[in-house]
Amino acid sequence: MPRKASRKTPAKSPDIRTVAALAKVSIATVSRTINGSPVVSERLAKRVWQAIHELGYLPNTHARTLVSGRSRLFGIIVENITNPFFPELIQSFEEVAVAHGYEILVSSSNSNPAILTTCVRRMLERKVDGVAVMTFGEEEPVLDQLMHRKIPIVLAEFKLQDPHCSTILLDYRSGIHAAVRHLAGLGHRHIAFLAGPHTLHSALTRENDFRAAMKTAGLPIQKNWIVECDHTLKGGVNGFDQLQALATRPTAIVCSNDMTAIGVLRAAFMKGLQVPKDLSVIGLDDIDFAEFTLPPLTTIRLSRADLARAAFEALRQQAEDPSNPHLQREFLVSTSLVMRGSTAPPVAD
Amino acid sequence: MPRKASRKTPAKSPDIRTVAALAKVSIATVSRTINGSPVVSERLAKRVWQAIHELGYLPNTHARTLVSGRSRLFGIIVENITNPFFPELIQSFEEVAVAHGYEILVSSSNSNPAILTTCVRRMLERKVDGVAVMTFGEEEPVLDQLMHRKIPIVLAEFKLQDPHCSTILLDYRSGIHAAVRHLAGLGHRHIAFLAGPHTLHSALTRENDFRAAMKTAGLPIQKNWIVECDHTLKGGVNGFDQLQALATRPTAIVCSNDMTAIGVLRAAFMKGLQVPKDLSVIGLDDIDFAEFTLPPLTTIRLSRADLARAAFEALRQQAEDPSNPHLQREFLVSTSLVMRGSTAPPVAD
DNA sequence: GATCGCAATAACATCGTTTTCACACACGCA
DNA sequence: TGCGTGTGTGAAAACGATGTTATTGCGATC
Numbered sequence: 001m002p003r004k005a006s007r008k009t010p011a012k013s014p015d016i017r018t019v020a021a022l023a024k025v026s027i028a029t030v031s032r033t034i035n036g037s038p039v040v041s042e043r044l045a046k047r048v049w050q051a052i053h054e055l056g057y058l059p060n061t062h063a064r065t066l067v068s069g070r071s072r073l074f075g076i077i078v079e080n081i082t083n084p085f086f087p088e089l090i091q092s093f094e095e096v097a098v099a100h101g102y103e104i105l106v107s108s109s110n111s112n113p114a115i116l117t118t119c120v121r122r123m124l125e126r127k128v129d130g131v132a133v134m135t136f137g138e139e140e141p142v143l144d145q146l147m148h149r150k151i152p153i154v155l156a157e158f159k160l161q162d163p164h165c166s167t168i169l170l171d172y173r174s175g176i177h178a179a180v181r182h183l184a185g186l187g188h189r190h191i192a193f194l195a196g197p198h199t200l201h202s203a204l205t206r207e208n209d210f211r212a213a214m215k216t217a218g219l220p221i222q223k224n225w226i227v228e229c230d231h232t233l234k235g236g237v238n239g240f241d242q243l244q245a246l247a248t249r250p251t252a253i254v255c256s257n258d259m260t261a262i263g264v265l266r267a268a269f270m271k272g273l274q275v276p277k278d279l280s281v282i283g284l285d286d287i288d289f290a291e292f293t294l295p296p297l298t299t300i301r302l303s304r305a306d307l308a309r310a311a312f313e314a315l316r317q318q319a320e321d322p323s324n325p326h327l328q329r330e331f332l333v334s335t336s337l338v339m340r341g342s343t344a345p346p347v348a349d
Numbered sequence: 350m351p352r353k354a355s356r357k358t359p360a361k362s363p364d365i366r367t368v369a370a371l372a373k374v375s376i377a378t379v380s381r382t383i384n385g386s387p388v389v390s391e392r393l394a395k396r397v398w399q400a401i402h403e404l405g406y407l408p409n410t411h412a413r414t415l416v417s418g419r420s421r422l423f424g425i426i427v428e429n430i431t432n433p434f435f436p437e438l439i440q441s442f443e444e445v446a447v448a449h450g451y452e453i454l455v456s457s458s459n460s461n462p463a464i465l466t467t468c469v470r471r472m473l474e475r476k477v478d479g480v481a482v483m484t485f486g487e488e489e490p491v492l493d494q495l496m497h498r499k500i501p502i503v504l505a506e507f508k509l510q511d512p513h514c515s516t517i518l519l520d521y522r523s524g525i526h527a528a529v530r531h532l533a534g535l536g537h538r539h540i541a542f543l544a545g546p547h548t549l550h551s552a553l554t555r556e557n558d559f560r561a562a563m564k565t566a567g568l569p570i571q572k573n574w575i576v577e578c579d580h581t582l583k584g585g586v587n588g589f590d591q592l593q594a595l596a597t598r599p600t601a602i603v604c605s606n607d608m609t610a611i612g613v614l615r616a617a618f619m620k621g622l623q624v625p626k627d628l629s630v631i632g633l634d635d636i637d638f639a640e641f642t643l644p645p646l647t648t649i650r651l652s653r654a655d656l657a658r659a660a661f662e663a664l665r666q667q668a669e670d671p672s673n674p675h676l677q678r679e680f681l682v683s684t685s686l687v688m689r690g691s692t693a694p695p696v697a698d
Numbered sequence: 699g700a701t702c703g704c705a706a707t708a709a710c711a712t713c714g715t716t717t718t719c720a721c722a723c724a725c726g727c728a
Numbered sequence: 729t730g731c732g733t734g735t736g737t738g739a740a741a742a743c744g745a746t747g748t749t750a751t752t753g754c755g756a757t758c
Contacts, residue, residue, distance in 0.1 A: 013498055015714055026738040031716060039736060058474050062411040062420070063714035066743045071411070081440050082637060087430045091457060103471060106455045108440060122452060125407050149362060233641045266641045288431060292582045292615045294643040364744055375708045380746060390706065412744035415713045701757085708751070718741080725733085 014055040023051035072102050074315050075123040075131040081108035083259055084287040092308030109135050116142050130315035136202035152318035154311050157201045166314035168331045172209045175300035175335030179282050180213035183252045186345045192225035192250035194239040194260050206256050225250050236263020251346035252280035258287045258299055265293055276344035295341035306333045363404040372400035421451050423664050424472040424480040430457035432608055433636040441657030458484050465491050479664035485551035501667035503660045506550045515663035517680045521558045524649035524684030528631045529562035532601045535694045541574035541599035543588040543609050555605050574599050585612020600695035601629035607636045607648055614642055625693035635687055644690035655682045
């Protein structure tokens with residue numbers, strides 16, 4: 001029975017010394033017990049744990065970090081936290097990180113290099129053990145800061161020749177090819193692509209994969225049917241408007257991400273077009289919202305959980321076992337088409 | 350091996366000693382310079398800053414925290430990071446925090462007390478200077494942990510009798526009254542309310558304000574037109590379905606948040622109902638998506654930026670100036686109706 | 699010209715851990 | 729009995745900053 005020592009306000013939270021005193025051992029033994037060192041005898045370990053619980057003792061991570069040199073903190077920088085893809089990614093990343101005893105530091109760069117720079121700086125100050133850079137953009141100059149200090153990095157889609165940098169390759173091919181095949185099967189020949197900003201690696205890759213898929217399907221690519229727009233709701237609206245202004249219009253639009261696709265849905269509605277009767281739309285990401293648009297969005301699924309797991313694993317390996325010769329430097333996450341209600345055969349001309 | 354030829358230095362990042370040596374001053378002077386102490390002569394300060402830049406020195410926050418007792422870290426716990434309201438809130442909170450030299454630790458409790466407990470524990474370990482608990486729920490038992498350790502807390506909507514706890518009152522009245530008035534003006538008499546889960550303070554407050562508004566407008570409240578559902582897309586679908594199962598149906602639905610409203614939009618569409626012709630819908634929050642639903646959602650705006658600023662300010666005051674006698678313990682954030690396309694006069698009976 | 703006062707700087711203890719190293723002790727073996 | 733040989737523990741030195749206290753330099757005072 002834990003006897004409650006009725007002390008007056010202890011004012012300070014208990015530290016390792018308090019625990020040691022209560023358990024009648026040295027602080028070294030307490031430390032070893034907490035960290036699961038095998039050399040502590042069971043008899044003492046039991047006493048120590050009891051004291052820890054009795055006091056509600058929590059180790060001070062700052063002191064710990066200071067001496068061990070490891071913070072058990074991973075940074076994650078996302079492109080834009082306002083795009084639901086990223087909160088979902090963060091959530092998964094946090095889950096797996098916490099399960100392994102890590103904490104995460106989240107920052108959103110808003111595709112702004114200046115902000116990205118301050119994010120990196122702050123993470124450096126907090127001595128993160130690694131950073132997941134999920135911005136999909138041209139961040140090399142900033143990354144130098146990290147590489148120079150030999151902080152493990154994991155990037156998406158972009159390989160960096162650095163011993164502390166891993167990459168997660170996103171295989172859009174499967175998903176995008178399936179999407180184009182699906183549209184072609186429905187009878188579409190006039191397919192447009194709403195590309196993301198060319199400053200993003202992901203946008204470029206997606207666009208290239210779209211071109212390849214069209215070629216494979218034997219479909220012509222019309223130059224001004226590939227339009228560049230922001231990966232946002234508004235971007236989708238603008239992209240759609242550009243397409244509508246054309247003399248000949250596509251019967252289907254594949255979008256570089258779900259946000260633009262939802263923007264297209266909205267813009268088409270405003271123009272009196274009915275999706276999918278008058279226009280087929282396909283997104284990419286499969287954010288939670290995609291299932292709830294009007295009509296439900298057919299989209300190419302990119303698993304946040306898979307991406308998050310890969311990113312964490314890449315960081316963990318580098319942080320905990322940097323000298324391992326067969327450390328995995330490349331990870332692969334694939335995509336697939338999920339069919340909902342935003343695609344249908346084109347209206348007969 | 351691309352290792353740089355720096356065998357002499359063990360590749361350690363520069364510390365305060367390095368700076369002191371380069372600037373030929375004591376480490377105390379470096380520390381004072383960094384912290385803007387006025388007692389350092391300009392001559393030395395200049396030398397110190399130059400050395401700092403030359404070395405790319407960044408102070409170690411852990412060492413700093415250890416001795417100063419302040420981490421300059423604020424925790425923010427949100428109900429559900431998957432609801433776009435919260436990322437937007439986090440973004441604003443991060444902005445203002447960073448501007449004041451604070452870092453933030455984000456966690457999502459997913460309305461799960463067990464998860465909330467571990468969030469709090471992790472924040473305690475990281476020695477946060479304060480926690481913004483934006484879960485709107487029944488978290489008192491968990492909060493005890495924080496109060497007991499005298500960590501500043503800021504809550505939304507719920508007052509706690511504790512010297513280290515501030516509250517942000519959300520004034521839904523103005524917005525909800527405007528919404529009901531708006532519907533009444535359109536001719537609606539049969540108005541339903543999709544309430545959030547009764548475990549959330551916010552849901553309760555919103556529901557009560559709705560009842561009051563209906564009374565003020567002289568409209569009857571029918572008991573089974575107030576239905577409780579999750580604050581999620583799916584929750585909205587379920588809520589709508591329940592309402593549809595009723596013998597007499599409302600002509601308008603006010604929702605406890607935008608996610609449920611968007612769910613209603615989706616469910617109505619699936620049932621062949623046209624919004625706003627057949628049914629008017631009003632949401633609450635005004636998340637970015639609300640402008641892009643079909644039709645665009647009329648909703649009650651609750652400013653994330655205002656809420657974030659208030660939360661930060663509450664925490665900052667308590668953390669930096671706890672003995673100030675006129676420390677502000679209560680903050681107010683108001684709401685307002687923003688009209689879009691999801692409301693219209695009811696069809697004539 | 700020695701003493702005082704004050705400003706600027708340095709020395710040093712401190713924060714709460716981990717980790718290294720030394721020691722005490724029991725054990726088997728010559 | 730004396731001597732390694734492991735075990736399990738504890739004492740003490742880091743870790744990198746911040747205060748607090750001591751020291752220095754220097755002009756003003758009597």
